[in-house]
Amino acid sequence: MADLSTRVAGLALRNPFLLASGIWGETGESLRGAYEAGAGGVITKSIGRAPRTGYPNPTVEMYDRWGFLNAMGLPNPGIGEYPREIAIARAAGAPVIGSVFGHDAEEFAELAEAMEGAGVAALELNLSCPHAEGLGAEIGSEPEAVERITRAVVSRTRLPVIAKLTPNTHDIAALARAAERGGASAVSAINTVRGMAIDVHLRRPTLAHGMGGLSGPAIKPVGLACVFQIHRAVRIPVIGVGGIVTAEDALEYLLAGARAVQIGTAVALDGIGVFGTLVRDLGRRLDELGVAGLEELIGAAHRTEAASSGTGDAL
Amino acid sequence: MRRIVPVSDRTVETPSTVTLRFVDDRPAAPGQFVMLWVPGDDEIPMSLSYVGPRKGVTVKVMGATSRHIQGISPGTPLGIRGPYGNAFDLTPHRVLLVAGGSGAAVLAPAAEALGARGGEVEVALGATTASELLFEERFAAMGAAVHVATDDGSRGERGFVTRLVGGLLDRGRFDAVWTCGPEVMMQKVIAAAQGSGVPVVCSVERWMKCALGLCDACALGPFHVCVDGPVFPAERLSPIPEFGHTKHDAAGRRVPG
Numbered sequence: 001m002a003d004l005s006t007r008v009a010g011l012a013l014r015n016p017f018l019l020a021s022g023i024w025g026e027t028g029e030s031l032r033g034a035y036e037a038g039a040g041g042v043i044t045k046s047i048g049r050a051p052r053t054g055y056p057n058p059t060v061e062m063y064d065r066w067g068f069l070n071a072m073g074l075p076n077p078g079i080g081e082y083p084r085e086i087a088i089a090r091a092a093g094a095p096v097i098g099s100v101f102g103h104d105a106e107e108f109a110e111l112a113e114a115m116e117g118a119g120v121a122a123l124e125l126n127l128s129c130p131h132a133e134g135l136g137a138e139i140g141s142e143p144e145a146v147e148r149i150t151r152a153v154v155s156r157t158r159l160p161v162i163a164k165l166t167p168n169t170h171d172i173a174a175l176a177r178a179a180e181r182g183g184a185s186a187v188s189a190i191n192t193v194r195g196m197a198i199d200v201h202l203r204r205p206t207l208a209h210g211m212g213g214l215s216g217p218a219i220k221p222v223g224l225a226c227v228f229q230i231h232r233a234v235r236i237p238v239i240g241v242g243g244i245v246t247a248e249d250a251l252e253y254l255l256a257g258a259r260a261v262q263i264g265t266a267v268a269l270d271g272i273g274v275f276g277t278l279v280r281d282l283g284r285r286l287d288e289l290g291v292a293g294l295e296e297l298i299g300a301a302h303r304t305e306a307a308s309s310g311t312g313d314a315l
Numbered sequence: 316m317r318r319i320v321p322v323s324d325r326t327v328e329t330p331s332t333v334t335l336r337f338v339d340d341r342p343a344a345p346g347q348f349v350m351l352w353v354p355g356d357d358e359i360p361m362s363l364s365y366v367g368p369r370k371g372v373t374v375k376v377m378g379a380t381s382r383h384i385q386g387i388s389p390g391t392p393l394g395i396r397g398p399y400g401n402a403f404d405l406t407p408h409r410v411l412l413v414a415g416g417s418g419a420a421v422l423a424p425a426a427e428a429l430g431a432r433g434g435e436v437e438v439a440l441g442a443t444t445a446s447e448l449l450f451e452e453r454f455a456a457m458g459a460a461v462h463v464a465t466d467d468g469s470r471g472e473r474g475f476v477t478r479l480v481g482g483l484l485d486r487g488r489f490d491a492v493w494t495c496g497p498e499v500m501m502q503k504v505i506a507a508a509q510g511s512g513v514p515v516v517c518s519v520e521r522w523m524k525c526a527l528g529l530c531d532a533c534a535l536g537p538f539h540v541c542v543d544g545p546v547f548p549a550e551r552l553s554p555i556p557e558f559g560h561t562k563h564d565a566a567g568r569r570v571p572g
Contacts, residue, residue, distance in 0.1 A: 051568055054524075056358075059525065060525045068527075199354075208357075
C-alpha cells in the first residue's frame with residue numbers, strides 16, 4: 001500500500017490526519033483515543049493561562065451533515081492542570097501538538113514555555129477563534145499582531161511553531177506571510193468561518209453567545225481557496241483544515257498544497273472511527289492513482305493551474 | 316435539529332422535583348436524553364422520563380437553571396434537540412431497578428417499556444426523606460413490588476437504598492440490575508451484585524455542551540457519555556478511575572463528583 005507518512009513543522013507523522021484543536025482534546029484519554037483510532041497526531045484543546053468555563057449553552061447548532069456552528073468560548077482547564085492530560089496522550093506514543101491562546105504576545109510565549117515543559121512536540125497558536133473578545137481572530141486578523149506573537153513565541157521555545165489562521169479576513173495570505181516573517185514553521189488554515197443562527201419562532205440568536213464559527217463540509221471550498229492562496233504566498237508548509245470528511249476531501253487539500261490535514265467536525269458525523277476510514281481510503285485512492293506517496297500530490301494543483309488563468313477572485 | 320415546543324403540563328412530583336411534558340414526535344427509547352434549552356437561560360442535558368410522543372423531563376433542583384426550569388408554566392416555549400445517546404437493552408425478562416433520588420426519572424420509562432414487552436421489574440427506591448421518593452406510585456401502577464429506603468428513616472428502611480440490594484438479589488432470580496443515582500451509590504450497587512452473576516447496567520450523568528461527541532465536556536475515561544452512553548454496563552465503568560470520584564467542570568477541570 002502507498003506510504004501515507006508526511007513531514008510538517010519538524011514532525012514525522014505516520015499519516016496526514018491530525019485531530020483538530022477543540023475536538024475531544026480536553027482529556028488525555030480522549031487524545032490517546034484519537035491516536036489509537038488512527039490519527040497521525042493530535043492537537044490539544046486551546047489552553048490559556050487560567051481555567052475558563054467558556055460560554056453558556058447553547059454552544060452548538062448542527063446542520064444535518066453539512067455544517068456545525070459553535071461558540072464554545074475557549075473553555076479549558078488552564079495550563080496549570082493541563083500537563084497531566086498531555087502526559088497521558090504522550091504515554092500512548094501520540095505526537096501531541098499543544099494549542100494555546102492568549103491576549104498578547106507575552107501570554108502566548110508563557111504558555112508556549114509551559115507547553116514545552118509538558119513535552120509537546122510542537123505548538124499551534126490559536127490566532128483565529130472567531131467568537132472570543134480580545135482573543136483569537138480579534139488579534140489574529142492583524143498581520144502585525146500575528147508576526148509579533150509568532151516572533152515572541154519562537155524566541156522563547158525550541159519547538160516548531162504553527163500559526164492557525166482565520167479565514168475571517170480579506171487577505172489570509174498576508175497573515176501567512178506575517179507568520180512566516182515571525183519565524184513560524186508552518187501555518188494551519190482555516191479556523192471556523194464566522195456565522196450565526198437565529199430561531200425564527202423565538203426571534204433570537206440560538207447560540208448563547210450570538211456569534212459562532214462554522215465548520216464542516218460547508219466550509220471546504222473556503223478552506224481550499226485559503227490553502228491554495230497561502231501555498232503560493234509562503235515557503236513554510238500549510239496544514240489544511242475545514243470540512244474534511246472523506247479521503248477525497250483530503251486529496252483536494254493535499255493538491256492545494258497542504259502537507260497534513262486536520263479532522264474535526266467529521267468526528268461528530270462519523271465518530272472517531274473516521275480516522276481509520278480516512279487512512280484506509282486514502283491508501284486505496286493512492287494505489288488507484290498509482291501514487292507511491294503524498295509528496296507527489298502536495299501542491300500538484302498549482303503546477304497544473306500555472307498554465308491556466310490565475311489565482312485571483314472569481315469573475 | 317433544534318425544535319421549539321411549548322410545555323403542555325407541569326407536575327410537582329416531590330418538593331424538589333418537577334416534571335414538564337411536551338409534544339415531540341421524534342422516536343425515543345428509554346435511557347436516552349435531550350438537550351433542553353430554556354431560551355434566555357442555559358441548555359442542559361435531561362434524561363427523558365417519558366419517551367412517547369408526549370415526552371417529559373423530570374427536573375431536580377441542582378442549580379439556578381434547574382430552579383428556573385422548575386418554575387416554567389404550561390405554554391412556555393422550550394428548545395429541544397435529540398434524543399441523543401443509547402438506551403437500555405430491553406431483552407432481560409426480570410430486572411431489579413435500583414434508583415437513588417432523581418435516578419428514578421430514567422428508570423421509570425425503562426420499566427414501562429420492559430413491562431410492555433412482557434418483562435417484569437422489582438424496584439429498590441431510595442431518597443433522602445419520604446416526601447422525596449420519586450415515581451413510587453408510577454412503579455406501583457406497573458404492578459412492581461417497590462422496596463423503599465430513606466436516609467432519615469421516614470419511610471421504609473433507614474439508610475441508603477443500596478442496603479436493600481444484596482437481600483433482593485438473594486431472593487430474586489433477576490436477569491439484570493439497572494441503576495441510576497449518584498455514582499457512589501451505583502458503585503455500591505455494583506459491589507453488592509458482585510458474585511451474584513447478575514449483570515449491572517448504570518445510567519451515568521455528565522455535564523454536556525455539544526452532546527454530539529465533539530467537545531469532550533462529558534469525557535469519562537475512554538468514553539463520551541453523550542454518544543457512548545449514558546447507559547453503560549458496569550464492567551465498562553468500574554475500571555475507570557474517575558467513575559465515582561471526579562467529573563469535569565465547565566472549564567474541563569477534574570473536580571470531585
